[in-house]
Amino acid sequence: MHSSYQAIVVGTSAGGFNASQALLSGLAADLNAAVIVVQHLPKQANDSMISLLNEVSQLPVKEAEEKEPIRPGIVYLCPPDYHLLIEADRTFALSADPKVNYSRPSIDVLFESAAEVYRARLVGVVLTGANADGSAGLKIIKQYGGLAIVQDPGDAAYPEMPQAALDAVEVDTILPLAKIAGKLNSLIVATGKDHE
């Protein structure tokens, strides 16, 4: 049985602001899935980033809040300096746990937690970045039956992170950034409407 996707988790690091902007600006206004973005950022950067992303995104963009219910059609940004976890009841939990591979938030931590909850109804996306965060998490998403999309390293501002993901995981789709939003739109629309 093919299940519809309920959430998209996106991980990006160096070069991530432009990449997130490009990705979000292409997402359809009626996208029927939650979009959860982890980006490695300096501590205070989130507010300005959120308002800039809101200008280009048709979906509302906000910071993920502790205990907030996760809803489709909203883009959530992980707050800086916390890990983001997903509860089984589909609310967010923040964590002040130690950094993982020098990062907090860690893409791997979100991807793993989301995979355990959304299972086959999850899409993981790894974009530009200068480290290897996200590969381990993407692998877990695949293990739970989710879908893995990676930005073509040749197209990425910083190819290391997408390349590391490709080295670690048998991914489903490799695309240039400009085509990823369209792919997500078609995936969600193609199977959409019949959630649960």
Add this chain to the structure above:
Amino acid sequence: MDDTQDLQNVQIELAMLAETVFRKYGYDFRDYSEAHLRRRIKHAMQKLNAPSISALQHEILYDKACFDLVLKELSINVTEMFRDPSFYRLLREEIIPTLKTYPFVKIWHAGCASGEEVYSMAILLKEEGLYDKAQIYATDFNARVLQQAKEAIFPIELIKEYTANYIAAGGRQDFSDYYTAAYDSIILSKSLRERIVFSDHNLATDTVFGEMHMVICRNVMIYFNQELQDRVVKLFADSLCYRGILCLGSKESLKFNANAALFEAISETEKVYKKTGRQ
């Protein structure tokens, strides 16, 4: 077996593990955030080579050493001095002037970890001329970190970051006035420790803690589920005097809390609240 059942089974196994820990060892993690438990227990399973949560539960029941490791895995003590400098700046500029009008001030740090937050407060109170009429109670449920807190010895490589935080928090002195360096550590000056009492207190199982003017509980409740967060906020309200101050971590809030009405916001950004008269 379908997906939702798998997840349900994990939830059942986690709940049973927490029940075992509580009945056998008295530590109550039953109302901790499940996502957090899932992550930490998975770590413990990897470390102990346990093939399943249930297998780990069995080991915990019969092997105290295994429990000790799981307990360590479940207590996250990450902290720093003057974490979120803007919070300390707000205390300095807006809260302390009010506290200064009282003849005596009682402050409770709940979940103080190894004490960095408490000593930051001590420095702040000293610089604002409030330390000598303050009594600080610092509690945690982890005996190991409380011991570290009492010793007030911290690794020297953190000093650079702490100094930057201190300055950003509006520090009035040289940060180095507050410690002596020895080899690879620093020890905080004795005068900072005089008015602090460290003790064991578990927010999940223990009760009200005296009549406080201010409660600081930062980055502790994020590890709790909503029910326990609700209960603990009530516990804080009951531990505070009229118009007492409650300070939470910068990404915590009362937004989804059942007892939010017991408080009103002084600063939504810095998560500083004031107890209202309502009950």
